[in-house]
Amino acid sequence: MLRVNDTWVRPVVFNSYFWLGKLNNTAKLYLRRSFSNIFLTLTDLTDSVIVCRTSGSSGIEGQKRKKKSALALEQIVKSLHIYFKLYNIENVKIITRMKLNRYYYCLKQELKFFGIKLIKVKISRPIALSYERGRKLRRK
Numbered sequence: 001m002l003r004v005n006d007t008w009v010r011p012v013v014f015n016s017y018f019w020l021g022k023l024n025n026t027a028k029l030y031l032r033r034s035f036s037n038i039f040l041t042l043t044d045l046t047d048s049v050i051v052c053r054t055s056g057s058s059g060i061e062g063q064k065r066k067k068k069s070a071l072a073l074e075q076i077v078k079s080l081h082i083y084f085k086l087y088n089i090e091n092v093k094i095i096t097r098m099k100l101n102r103y104y105y106c107l108k109q110e111l112k113f114f115g116i117k118l119i120k121v122k123i124s125r126p127i128a129l130s131y132e133r134g135r136k137l138r139r140k
Contacts, residue, residue, distance in 0.1 A: 018044040020087060026119065027089045031096040031107060038103065040076050042083055051083050070106040077110040084116060093120045 020027055027050070030041040041052040055072035057079075083089070092111060096104065100121070108118055 018048055018050055018087065020044050020089065024091050025088045026091040026093065027087070028093045028095055029107075031094055031098075031103060033098060033103060038072055038076065040073075040080065040107075042080055050087065051080065053079050070102060073103055073106045074110055077107065077114070081114055084114060089116065091117045091119045093122065094118065095122045095124060097124055099123070 026045060028043045028045065028047065030039070030043065032039040032041070038055045039052065040054075042050045044050060053076045055076060094104070094107065100123070104121070111118055
């Protein structure tokens with residue numbers, strides 16, 4: 001632990017066991033939103049977690065409304081930038097369970113600002129079970 005400006009900070013260390021591809025350094029970025037928080041998890045191609053950041057850990061405190069804002073997402077990507085540099089990550093695949101909304105577009109802009117290409121966006125929505133069905137249609 002290092003002491004920076006009267007706070008304890010864990011130093012960022014390079015781990016060689018993450019696999020980011022042979023030719024182009026590619027990582028996966030999982031975007032998840034809960035009721036009061038935003039989660040960004042950076043993983044390698046075998047889904048080993050490199051780092052996980054939330055809007056609460058990025059320095060935004062207080063109301064739920066502030067934690068779910070686009071500013072919170074910008075702060076999270078800024079804190080992930082040192083990991084992009086450390087592992088030489090150039091390309092990112094985004095995996096999310098929600099529809100493409102303001103969080104996705106803000107994330108896309110921030111990644112473009114830091115020079116990281118967006119390769120693929122995968123929306124992995126859960127499939128309904130067989131016994132769950134929609135409501136009955138009205139007779140005519």
